[in-house]
Amino acid sequence: MTVSRTELVQLSAAAAAAKLAAGEVSSEELTRAHLEHIAATDGDAVDPADRSRGKTGLNAFLHVAEEEALATARGVDASRAAGDELHPLAGVPIAVKDNIVTRGMPTTAASRMLEGWLSPYDATVIAKVREARMPILGKTNLDEFAMGSSTEHSAFGVSRNPWDLDRIPGGSGGGSAAAVAAFQAPLALGSDTGGSIRQPASVTGSVGVHPTYGSVSRYGAIAMASSLDQIGPHARTVRDAALLHEVLGGHDPRDATSLKDPVGPYAAEAAAGAAEGGLRGLRVGVVQELLHAEGLQDGVSQRFRESLEALRAAGAEIVEVSLPHLKYSLGAYYLIMSSEVSSNLAKYDGVRFGARTLPEDGPVTIERVMAATRAAGFNPEAKRRIILGTYALSAGYYDQYYGAAQKVRTLVMRDFEQAFGQVDVLVSPTSPTTAFRAGEKVDDPLAMYLNDIATIPINLAGVPAISVPGGLAPENGLPVGIQFVAPVREDARLYRAAAGLEAALEAQWGGPLLGRLPATETLISARTEGAAK
Structure with missing residues (x-):
C-alpha cells in the first residue's frame, strides 16, 4: 500500500514510529517526505542575507540538512532490515532550534554575530537524539539569541504562522513551532527562558513543554539567561512530547545545574x-x-472556561487558587533575564568570539572594534536588553534592581509551593491573546513583553509546564493554548493532565485541532500565489 507524502507528514511521531516498526514505511521515505514538504512550504532563498526569504513561505528553517538526514534514515532502515534492536523513535525525523549547537551544521542563534559558525561538538540533547538515531532535518528560526515573543527579531527574516501567514508564530522558538504545526517536522527541540516553547505552541495549535529546570541538560544551548533557560520538546500531541522528553531527560555531568533524577514514565x-x-x-x-x-x-477566556468544563466532566476537581506575588513576576523576570543576558553576551566582542566588524574610519583599537562589532552584530532588541541588564548590574544599582528582583523570585517560588499544597496541578491560559499580525507590536516592547505574563512565572520558579491546544478563538479562528503547571520534579503529572484534556477536547472536536489546518495544500497554494504577484 502506497502512502502519500501528505499522509506521511501528517502522521504523529508515535504513529510514524509504529509504521516504521511494522515495516509499512521506511525512514528514508518518511524523511524524504518531510524534506520535500519543507522545500514546498518554507521559501526558496538559501542565502541568509537575502531578505526575500520566507515572503512566500513559513521561513521556519534557517538550515536544511538534507544529506545528513537521509543518510541517518538509510542507516536506520539497514539496521531494521538486519534485525537490530532500535530505539522506538529511531527513524522519526526531528528539527532543532538554531541556538542548540549541532556538529557539522550552522548554529547562529539567528544572529549576524554567529553567522556561518559551525559547532565542533554536539549539545547533550543532540547527542541523545543522534543516539536514538532520529534524522535531524535542520535548524529552525528564532528571535536573535532567543530574545523575543514573535520571531520578528531574527537576523534572517520573520517566520510565519501556518494558520495565517500574515501573523507571527510566537517566539522565541517560532521556527520550531511553525515547523511542527505545518507538518514540516513531527517533532522539534526548543529552548524556554520565559515561555519560548509554550507561547509559540499556544499560538500555532501545537504542544510545547518546559521541563523542570535541570531535568534536561542545557550543555550546548547558547546561553541567554542561564538561571532561566531550559531545553524542551515541541510536538503535535501530548504523547509525542512525552516520548521526546524521555529521549532528552537524564543527568548530565557536563551541566552543573543538571538534576540526578531518573527519566520519568512520561508516555x-x-x-x-x-x-x-x-x-x-x-x-x-x-x-x-x-x-x-x-x-x-475574550476568545481566549471563553476557550479556557470551556476547557475547565471539559476537565470537570472528565472527573477532575476544579479549585480556585491565588499566587499573590505573580503580579511582580514580569518586572522581576525582565531585570533578572536582562542582567544575565548582559553577562552571557559580553563575550561577543569581535576580539575573543563572534563576528568581527572594523570601524569605518579612524584608528583600529580594541575598544572601537568592540563597539563596531556589537553595533553591527546585535539587533535593537538584543541591545535593549544588554543595556538594561548592564545598568541593573552597575555599581550602586545591583541591590536596588537585580537583588530586589531575586527576592521577588523567591516569593513567587513560595507562592507555587503553597498552591501545590492544595492542588495537584495548576491551569491557566498559556498566552493572553492569539497570534498577532507581524509588525503589530515589534516597535512596542512593553506590549510584546505582556505576551509572556502567564509563562514567565514558571521559569522564575523552575517548575515544569506544558501548553496544549484549547480550541480556536471564535473572533478570529486562531489557536488558543491551555497551560498546565506541576510541582518541581513532577513532570509526569503534566502529561497525565494534559493528555486527559487533549482527549476530552478532541472527542468534542472530532479529531485533533491541527486536523483543521490543511497545511500542505494551503501553504503551497499561498506560496505559489505570493510568488506570482
Missing part, C-alpha cells in the same frame, strides 16, 4: 491520562491572577 502517564477516568480525582487549581490578566482576549 505511560500520558496514556493513563487519556484513558477513560484518567483524570478522576485530579485536583486542578485555577490561577485567579492569570484568569483576569491584563489584555486577556
Whole structure:
C-alpha cells in the first residue's frame, strides 16, 4: 500500500514510529517526505542575507540538512532490515532550534554575530537524539539569541504562522513551532527562558513543554539567561512530547545545574491520562491572577472556561487558587533575564568570539572594534536588553534592581509551593491573546513583553509546564493554548493532565485541532500565489 507524502507528514511521531516498526514505511521515505514538504512550504532563498526569504513561505528553517538526514534514515532502515534492536523513535525525523549547537551544521542563534559558525561538538540533547538515531532535518528560526515573543527579531527574516501567514508564530522558538504545526517536522527541540516553547505552541495549535529546570541538560544551548533557560520538546500531541522528553531527560555531568533524577514514565502517564477516568480525582487549581490578566482576549477566556468544563466532566476537581506575588513576576523576570543576558553576551566582542566588524574610519583599537562589532552584530532588541541588564548590574544599582528582583523570585517560588499544597496541578491560559499580525507590536516592547505574563512565572520558579491546544478563538479562528503547571520534579503529572484534556477536547472536536489546518495544500497554494504577484 502506497502512502502519500501528505499522509506521511501528517502522521504523529508515535504513529510514524509504529509504521516504521511494522515495516509499512521506511525512514528514508518518511524523511524524504518531510524534506520535500519543507522545500514546498518554507521559501526558496538559501542565502541568509537575502531578505526575500520566507515572503512566500513559513521561513521556519534557517538550515536544511538534507544529506545528513537521509543518510541517518538509510542507516536506520539497514539496521531494521538486519534485525537490530532500535530505539522506538529511531527513524522519526526531528528539527532543532538554531541556538542548540549541532556538529557539522550552522548554529547562529539567528544572529549576524554567529553567522556561518559551525559547532565542533554536539549539545547533550543532540547527542541523545543522534543516539536514538532520529534524522535531524535542520535548524529552525528564532528571535536573535532567543530574545523575543514573535520571531520578528531574527537576523534572517520573520517566520510565519501556518494558520495565517500574515501573523507571527510566537517566539522565541517560532521556527520550531511553525515547523511542527505545518507538518514540516513531527517533532522539534526548543529552548524556554520565559515561555519560548509554550507561547509559540499556544499560538500555532501545537504542544510545547518546559521541563523542570535541570531535568534536561542545557550543555550546548547558547546561553541567554542561564538561571532561566531550559531545553524542551515541541510536538503535535501530548504523547509525542512525552516520548521526546524521555529521549532528552537524564543527568548530565557536563551541566552543573543538571538534576540526578531518573527519566520519568512520561508516555505511560500520558496514556493513563487519556484513558477513560484518567483524570478522576485530579485536583486542578485555577490561577485567579492569570484568569483576569491584563489584555486577556475574550476568545481566549471563553476557550479556557470551556476547557475547565471539559476537565470537570472528565472527573477532575476544579479549585480556585491565588499566587499573590505573580503580579511582580514580569518586572522581576525582565531585570533578572536582562542582567544575565548582559553577562552571557559580553563575550561577543569581535576580539575573543563572534563576528568581527572594523570601524569605518579612524584608528583600529580594541575598544572601537568592540563597539563596531556589537553595533553591527546585535539587533535593537538584543541591545535593549544588554543595556538594561548592564545598568541593573552597575555599581550602586545591583541591590536596588537585580537583588530586589531575586527576592521577588523567591516569593513567587513560595507562592507555587503553597498552591501545590492544595492542588495537584495548576491551569491557566498559556498566552493572553492569539497570534498577532507581524509588525503589530515589534516597535512596542512593553506590549510584546505582556505576551509572556502567564509563562514567565514558571521559569522564575523552575517548575515544569506544558501548553496544549484549547480550541480556536471564535473572533478570529486562531489557536488558543491551555497551560498546565506541576510541582518541581513532577513532570509526569503534566502529561497525565494534559493528555486527559487533549482527549476530552478532541472527542468534542472530532479529531485533533491541527486536523483543521490543511497545511500542505494551503501553504503551497499561498506560496505559489505570493510568488506570482
